Amino acid sequence: MSDTQLALRVDDHQGVCVLRLNGELDLATKPLFTHACARLLAHGQAKIVVDVSELGFCDCTGLSALIAEQQQAEQRGGYLRLVGVHGPLARLLTLAELVDAFPPYTDLRQACG
16 A cells, blocks of 8 residues: 555444545545545435544544544534544544544444444
């Protein structure tokens, strides 16, 4: 995988859409992520869990995309939650004081509940 790729996979887990990210969420890959979220929301799927356990990198642009999509989901009566937060994203959430906005979920069952 090159430095600016992001692979997405959408799964269903007990009626919640799980969006699995693999690669990097940054300026180059933000459109792919936001398009995937927009498609889910357009189809009435406002409960979204983003599995970031395979995300190798996330910058401020990626973080802003997560925040924007979380707001979009909440406006539709749902949520966007993160599971598997680690590494650069965990540090970014801490530095930006956004841990409360994206509480740490340890597994899919907890995040989907």
